[in-house]
Amino acid sequence: MTVHFVGSGPGAADLLTLRAARLLSEAPVVLYAGTYLDGEVLAHCRPDARLVDTQHLDLDDITAHLVDAHRRGLDVVRLCSGDPSLYSALTEQTRRLDAAGVPWDVTPGVPAYAAAAATLGAELTVPELVQTVVLTRTQARSTAMPDTEALARVAGLRASLVLHLAITRIRVLAEELSVEYGADCPAAVVAFASRPDELVLRGTLADIADQVEAAGLRHTAVIVVGRALGVRSADVACSHLYDPARDRSGFTR
Missing domain, CATH: 3.30.950.10 (Tetrapyrrole methylase, C-terminal domain)
Known part of the structure; x- marks a missing residue:
């Protein structure tokens, strides 16, 4: 089974990507950071999902939850605030999952x-x-x-x-x-x-x-x-891409 690192976006529940919402609706286990997450985001989770707030857990604790779920044959969503490419400890967590032989993937979020x-x-x-x-x-x-x-x-x-x-x-x-x-x-x-x-x-x-x-x-x-x-607006120079003087003869619809 797979650990899905999912960007939860900046907070609004309707700024999740379609993929993120689908993964949340399917995952039996969801780990999330309660400090930064709007509770409405969790409304996308399936009703019987096990929700784990990680705000008081260290990296060993979080990894243990992820590995345990994998061993029980359960997919996991690890919700990251914003986008996982920024300040999410993605590198540290995935390195540990690799060592444990746990597959993972990443779904971006609105930063x-x-x-x-x-x-x-x-x-x-x-x-x-x-x-x-x-x-x-x-x-x-x-x-x-x-x-x-x-x-x-x-x-x-x-x-x-x-x-x-x-x-x-x-x-x-x-x-x-x-x-x-x-x-x-x-x-x-x-x-x-x-x-x-x-x-x-x-x-x-x-x-x-x-x-x-x-x-x-x-x-x-x-x-x-x-x-x-x-x-x-009066101060802004025109972008070359949209400049009326730009030669567009080489472009077709």
């Missing part, structure tokens, strides 16, 4: 940064302004960051920047980012993106920390920084 950008109504890649998006985090009480990915170095790109798992350090981060981006650079925080309790804060690097602290945000939020957030 949190995409849901945040949708809420903000923002395109993070604006022609002739910014064409790169950096997804990263910072180090606090967490695994060390590689030296080559220090925030000051990343900020030097002046790309659209999305910070995960960093909301409790926003004041220090905003000050550090201001060196490269400027204190007037647009910044936004989206907490609980796509959920009923979604919270959006908009400002600049000069004042976004004040807003976050006033709101008391401590987790489940992404920080978005970059000039793309402040663009008005």
